[in-house]
Amino acid sequence: MKFLQEPEEKEVTKQADVIVLADKLITINGEKYDIVEDHDGGFDQEKVEERYNTVLDKYDYIVGDWGYEQLRFKGFYEDERKESGIDNRISHLEDYLLEYCNFGCAYFVLEKEKKAPIAKHHRGHRGPRKQTGKVHTSHSSNHAPTHKKNHSFHTTKINKNKKGTVTQHTHHNKKKTNSSTKTRNFKIRKIGEKS
Incomplete structure (x- = not known):
């Protein structure tokens, strides 16, 4: 007499350690991120742990979107960062969501709390025109x-x-800037919303 053996569950290995600290604050491998957008409950802690890749550590923003029950990631930089190209600037997030994501899909946007400093590019100052004392x-x-x-x-x-x-x-x-006020460098227009 043969016994039917139950299929073994695949053991899922964690690619990252994700901890939810507060309602909109998490850590991924010890790095703090704010959940700045969670459309249709797109953020899933377990799936992020399974699918996260350390290549994403370098980005200022991480976007996760769902298609065919699979979570995929895309990294974005601040627009001023020299590493940013036209397709991975955070100001182009809406274009990415409309062009590359399934219509109406769930997604989330994470913003790194401690971003690397943005290098400032200076051109040489030409100096005074004529030494007239003016x-x-x-x-x-x-x-x-x-x-x-x-x-x-x-x-x-x-x-x-x-x-x-x-x-x-x-x-x-x-120019003086108020560092206490935090503004988004991107906007997201919901599907069906008029711009």
Whole structure:
């Protein structure tokens, strides 16, 4: 007499350690992420643990979307980051959701809490035009587009001391930003919503 043997369940190996700390805060392998969007309950802790790949660690945002009962991931960078290309800038998230995801699918967006600093690109300042002792103001048209956001203008003042030596003082006037207010660098238009 033969006994029917129950099929063995496949043991699923965890690819990542995911811990839910609060309603919208998780850690993946010790790195903190905010769940900034959870459309139709797309975030599933167990599935993220099974499917996560450490290649995603380098991105500022991680998007998980569901298709045919499978979870897939896509990484995005802040727009200003030099590593970002047109297809992985967070401002293009809506395009990705509309073009590459199943219509009306569940998805989630994770934002890394401690992102790597964004390198600022500086072009050399051309210096004063003529040493006349006047204050010269050069507007931000001489600066790279990313530089334009950070500095409103440069002021170069020429001073002569008692010995006749010329000294220059350059002041960078930065725009003040309030770091306590957090704004999203992307927007998501729900399917069926008018823009």
